[in-house]
Amino acid sequence: MADKSQTCSVWLGSETGILKGVSLSKKRAFNFCDMSSVSRDQEICALTWGDRQESEVLVGCVNGSVKTFSTEKGVFTETRVCGDISQGRFTGIAVTDRSLITCVESGLLKVWTEGSADTVEINVGGEVCRMRQNPSQRHRVATGGKENPLKVWDLERPDKPIFTAKNVRVYDPSTPQRRPVLEAEFGEYPLTTLALPAGHDRVVVGNTHGQIAILDLRKGLVRGCMKGLAGSVRGLQCHPSSPLLASCGLDRFLRIHSLEDRSTVHKVYLKSRLNCVLLSSRDLELVGSDAAGEVEEVKEEERDEVWDSMETVSEKGEKRTVEEEAEESRETAEKKEEKKKRKKAKK
């Protein structure tokens, strides 16, 4: 078991509760789960790395438990109960130096510190879709969702958000204006996931129809589409160093595309519907190398509500965090005041 888990470079969580590891060098997929407790309420909805060396995977399940899986040993090492099913599914898990941050749909953001039973709780508002952690300043967390504007929280001062946004677009929190910089639209169907490749000028989005597109951030144009997916895209992750994109979805396939020529590099059939994908940051082809990445579950959008999925990226050279969002929503009066817009006929 241990040697199998050490060779896996891509980790996926499925709806049946099975953690799957895929080794691209050996072209095989492995299931890691304890067969006795496999049930639908253990459906995996969030995945993240437990530490910077990427030796542990934290798995968040629907029933509120967070399991730790060690990639070196190949077994689940511990389980923690961080909430129950009444609060909703996990929309984000993140780890700082000694504590675990979890956020659920009902808006409860909790920080669990090891060793002490106390938890610091913040209520970020209802109906949270996503929570992401700033990779450079790990004590800052951004949350957003339906009717819940983008907020950035500093965990050391848990009372009030640092920044609150009214609508969701490409934001640059370091500029004095609170206006979005760019709005981009793609397709007619709701966008489910976003991923940022290493170049900082492009963003990759996936929608419920199985279309994955690369959008250019300077103008908001579609650079190209990836072919092959037949189901809703549930997870997207870009590799930090090599130009690869991993995607998983409801059609039960993991696909790795090359970002430059948009061709499919690998395609693996995994028998359950997939929810999230985690890449390790080492080179995917080598045995035991991984890329860190996380794609989380997505909720559907109703009329008049804001679609939100976000990631934070820090640019080298300039200490800025740019929060980017690409979305699909109804035109409101506020949008007419924005600088760059493109109107499309909506259904």
Add this chain to the structure above:
Amino acid sequence: KLLEEAEEKGPESESAETSSSTRPALPPTFSLSEIKNKQRRQLMFMKLKQEKRKQKLELRKKRRKEREALGDKAPPKEVPKTIENQRVYDETTVDPEDEEVAYDEGTDEFSAYFNKLINPKVLITTSDRPRGRTVRFCEQLATVIPNAHVYYRRGLALKRVIPQCISRDFTYLMVINEDRKVPNGMILCHLPDGPTAHFKVSSVRLRKEMKRRGKDPTEHYPEVILNNFTTRLGHSIGRLFAALFPHDPQFQGRQVATFHNQRDFIFFRFHRYIFRNEKKVGIQELGPRFTLKLRSLQKGTFDSKFGEYEWVHKRHEMDSNRRKFHL
């Protein structure tokens, strides 16, 4: 003109009979399509076909004689290539012993039906303002599917119909879409929170158009036959159809509904059978017949804008290979 042609036919036919494979003095790069005269060209082509047929027959006779002469040592008959033979192997084909797929199917949305907890109850409706053919099709479908009720649409939005159906304990919602007075689409939605399949319907034949049909179907529960649903997607669709009918078929009624999948088209037939003796069966086709082609499978209940699709038919990507099928 006619006399001239008769004269031409005369010498040509004679020369054709004398030598079966040569034409009167033609250059070797000649092809029949270069003859500008339509009648002469047609004649030459007809002759060419007759000769080819003759040659083929001779070859076949020769081969049969050789096969009989060899007797037991004859090589086995060659199987002709068909599109089904040449089908590209689909990696999602379900292995019957696969545990993970078995677990997945044991706990999915149909588990309530397959664990014999719930009996199906189907609501059949149409798109707005249906014409006669569609109305009659719906009525006939309601006789074929037990425990089915037909309701007139009255312009209601499906999203509002669905919660009402759930509160009245329906397990299926079937919407027949009509275009130009003919049914052309079907949305089959499994109700509590189940998958929604959207099909294209073609070739609908109502009961009165069936030749040599039997009497009307009775109220007995029919048996269900599902043919050739091999891939994972095919399994899901097969279960969708199976859950339309109640569990215990009444063999006394001798009625059977068949969903046969071939080349991604699903053919529905409804028959009554009778065993004359142990080896011979007689069947009568009753009931409507139609063909379905899957366009999309959505994970939740019907939600065209915001729903998540499990499978969507993309024509340019999926139909480019003639030997690759998905169901």
